[in-house]
Amino acid sequence: MASVEKRVVVITGGSRGLGLEFIRQLSQSPDILIITVVRNPNKSDGLKQYLGDKVVAIQGDMAEVDSFPSIAEKISLLGGGKVDVLINNAGIMIGEGASPSEGISKSTVGEWEQQFKVNVIGPVFFTNAIIPLLEKGQEKKVVNIASMLGDLQYTEKNPNLHFASYSATKAAVTMVNAKFDIEFKEKGFIFLALNPGWVKTDLAGAHMAAYAPLESEESISQCLRFINRSTVEHSGKFWSLDGNPEAVVM
Template sequence: MPTTVVVGASRGIGYQFIQTIAAAQGNTVIATARNVVNLENKVRADKIPNTHVVQADLTSADAMKAAAKATSSLVNGQIDHLIINGAFLSSTGGMNPTDFADKPELFLEELKKSDEANIAGPLFAINAFLPLLRAGKEKRVTYISSGVADVPETIETRITNSVPYSASKAGGNIIITKFAAELQDEGFTFLSIAPGAVATETLMDTSNLTDKEKAKMQVMFGRMMQKYPEWKGPISPEESVKRILSVVKNSKAEQSGQFLSYWGNTTQWL
């Protein structure tokens, strides 16, 4: 019976991972969240089978170790797949690098929060769950990254905003690559995968953006549509998760450490 741990499962594609994986016959899911009660209530209300909820905070190594210990008692000390979805998305997403010229303290504050969740977080999570992964059969780790962390895509579509988030996601990617390099001889497959533009509450809510920042976003989306003329806009969490899991399933051991799009390549990010 395959067992998957989803770190950061309370909403968006994290919650969709629970629904999709648990629905597959025989799969067991361990879902982590900072607020256990809220997630347990959602899982119960939606009648999601084969799912256990465990408390965890991605920014705390001790919390992740405690989550792994609690998980071990539920799954006989082994898991097959660790999905790291939790992340910090800075409220300065509408700002370009030069917008921080007179706001260095704001940049440092947002960068620190981003790095704690998006760089240190995956390292904490992997180290905590590594003994359980070593005991499992599939030995897969998937880090949910973002297309805004890709260098060629940033240049081609001139993605100038989301500076702390982009930088920290790029940092998270290299953490995954470092683990892949270190554990290459143990049969692990580590992947960073960008989920595409997904119609979650976080992406669709622009209430915290100024009119100037909204205008910048529209310009950026316009450039994206020039590169991807067939793009119809953000996809559903269900479609994103379906594609991500397909990439994971079809990945080869020699791809361990790579950063891929939800199409399974390094060129098509939407």
């Protein structure tokens, strides 16, 4: 169980990519407990190297909403009954949702269902499960990882980049973030829809990662600086990794 003085940060999808980089950088801080929720804790060699007093992994799948109350109970026991920051990072990009060239007419019902379940429904109901713990935390911050692909202005400026079904889920994330802010702003919560930029990760496959201008270390470093300095004035809005409004226009 974490002491009251420790900062308790919960991160979903911490076994690879941006989630793992969040863990790497946050674990360098003193007096912190990072709890990550991942599907297969024992299968991530990258995550295993950080597990210990500062980093704990809990098995959980963001597609299995019925499991969230049980996961929240485990988090409560580990975190001493509170959470300071929740980072909803877990997400999937599949089917034509991972294709820059194929339009929306080529997508399938299955890919839409799976992506909305993990990318939108999962964060909504996982956040609901963690709200009572956040209420007891010092910071009361929820970070919803969004994307420039879900930004209308970016879409208008880049008509040749489709990623249709995935983009729709990320547009939904920004609306979800705004709705949470409306409901909980009077309780001092801070909800951030945060675009980490186009980063070299394996989310969309190696063929797209090769074109990404940002390394994970640079992206998450900027994200954390903004998260740490964010206030209620930032809540409910869509931000780029450096704290500028809306998505990064490239």
